[in-house]
Amino acid sequence: MFKKLIDNSTAKSPWIYHINAxxxxxxxxxxxxxxxxxxxxxxxxxxxxxxxxxxxxxxxSGPVTSQSKERLIRTLEQVPEPRVIVSLGSCPRSCNxxxxxxxxxxxxxxxxxxxxxxxxxxxxxxxxVLGLAQAAQLLKQKxxxxxxx
Amino acid sequence: MIRFPYVREAxxxxxxxxxTEKYPFVKKEAPENYRGRIKxxxxxxxxxxxxxxxxxxxxxxxxxxxxxxxxxxxxxFHMDSCTFCQMCADFCTKNSIELTKDxxxxxxxxxxxxxxxxxxxxxxxxxxPISDELPPAPKVDDPEM
Ligand code: SF4
Ligand code: SF4
Numbered sequence: 259m260f261k262k263l264i265d266n267s268t269a270k271s272p273w274i275y276h277i278n279a280x281x282x283x284x285x286x287x288x289x290x291x292x293x294x295x296x297x298x299x300x301x302x303x304x305x306x307x308x309x310x311x312x313x314x315x316x317x318x319s320g321p322v323t324s325q326s327k328e329r330l331i332r333t334l335e336q337v338p339e340p341r342v343i344v345s346l347g348s349c350p351r352s353c354n355x356x357x358x359x360x361x362x363x364x365x366x367x368x369x370x371x372x373x374x375x376x377x378x379x380x381x382x383x384x385x386x387v388l389g390l391a392q393a394a395q396l397l398k399q400k401x402x403x404x405x406x407x
Numbered sequence: 408m409i410r411f412p413y414v415r416e417a418x419x420x421x422x423x424x425x426x427t428e429k430y431p432f433v434k435k436e437a438p439e440n441y442r443g444r445i446k447x448x449x450x451x452x453x454x455x456x457x458x459x460x461x462x463x464x465x466x467x468x469x470x471x472x473x474x475x476x477x478x479x480x481x482x483x484f485h486m487d488s489c490t491f492c493q494m495c496a497d498f499c500t501k502n503s504i505e506l507t508k509d510x511x512x513x514x515x516x517x518x519x520x521x522x523x524x525x526x527x528x529x530x531x532x533x534x535x536p537i538s539d540e541l542p543p544a545p546k547v548d549d550p551e552m
Contacts, residue, residue: 298427348464351517352488355464377512377520379490382437384430389513391431396515 268314269401271303272394275313275337279330279366281320284380285347289317292390297383304390310336315393321349321356322364334370340400342393345375346386354379437508442491444509445484449524451503454480458495458504464488467495477529484522486512 278286292299293306307313310333322330334343343366348354350366357364366372373396376389428435437443459467466488472479484495484504496504514520 295425295427297430301427348487348489351520352464352466352485354488355490357464357488374513374515375487375517375520377486377489377514378443378510381512382443382510384428384435385510385513387430388511392513392515 265401265405269398271305272314272342272397273305273307273312274315274317274390275307275310275333276317276319277310277330277333279318279320279326279350279364280323280362281347281349285319285349288380288383288386289319289346292383292386297387299387299390302387302391302394304394310334311338313337313341314397315342315344315390317344317346317390318350318366319346321353321362322366322369324361324363327363327369331369340397340404342373342397342400343370344389344393345372346389347381348377348379351375351377437510441508441510442493442506444507444512445486445489445522446505446507447482447484447522447524448503448505449482449526451501452480452482452499452524452526453501454478454526454528455500457498457500458482461494461498462489463492463494464490466490474527477527479525480528481523481525486520486522487517 276286276289291297293304304315310316316334316337318330320326345351345366349356350364350372353359353362353364356362374389374393376385378385381389454469454471456469459465459469466485468483468485470481470483472481491506493506496502496506512520
């Protein structure tokens with residue numbers, strides 16, 4: 259009975275962890291704007307988690323610089339399955355204007371599977387809300403699949 | 408007398424609407440000149456390559472396929488690589504690129520973020536060959552000479 263209660267509550271409140279892999283801070287500011295009362299993603303239960311071990315959805319921004327690569331991999335390893343990885347903006351998908359730079363090791367899908375990508379440079383907060391909503395749906399699907407196994 | 412300085416403010420806040428955007432339920436229009444999803448009009452493009460030249464992240468890919476009556480040109484705008492700077496649209500002399508107000512660019516499949524268009528660039532019609540014959544020589548018995 260308790261398990262069901264916990265399952266229901268976790269489905270309604272996915273926790274977000276945000277990794278900045280060398281982003282210019284544009285996307286990060288927009289993500290923070292999404293969590294403020296103006297766009298209020300917390301209406302849908304999203305909550306910024308303090309540690310990757312508590313996270314369900316990982317939001318990655320930035321083109322994965324050489325400095326952040328090790329940390330990114332280490333952080334992603336700590337996120338428990340099932341997890342959903344959302345790429346925020348153009349950088350994690352393709353390195354954007356930084357592609358070919360000596361200090362950039364991206365794109366992100368070299369290191370992990372990207373489930374949802376939100377395009378834009380930087381994406382509009384509305385688009386981020388939409389992306390997070392899709393991520394929450396995908397997370398629910400993944401949880402159900404994991405429960406059936 | 409005791410003063411309650413914030414009572415009025417508190418009361419108005421209690422009875423006023425929240426400032427939260429009701430986003431997924433009420434769609435908001437993007438502001439004027441917002442640079443969102445790219446729309447490409449292949450019927451206007453002349454394959455001059457100016458957009459590819461000005462695009463700093465190299466988000467535009469052109470593939471040319473040779474055909475009998477010309478080149479089959481495919482332009483692909485990779486919106487997952489774009490900075491939405493609008494340089495391509497500004498430099499396009501034929502106005503064939505347009506950045507729309509659509510900001511909902513969310514995809515689980517990266518192919519959804521590619522805008523592509525194909526058109527046939529016809530070969531130029533060959534001009535009439537210039538004849539090898541020399542023009543007639545001027546008359547010698549011209550009185551003014
Ligand atoms: S908007 Fe800028 S980055 Fe995007 S395709 Fe056009 S020139 Fe390239
Ligand atoms: S889209 Fe415009 S700038 Fe680009 S090749 Fe076509 S005509 Fe030239």
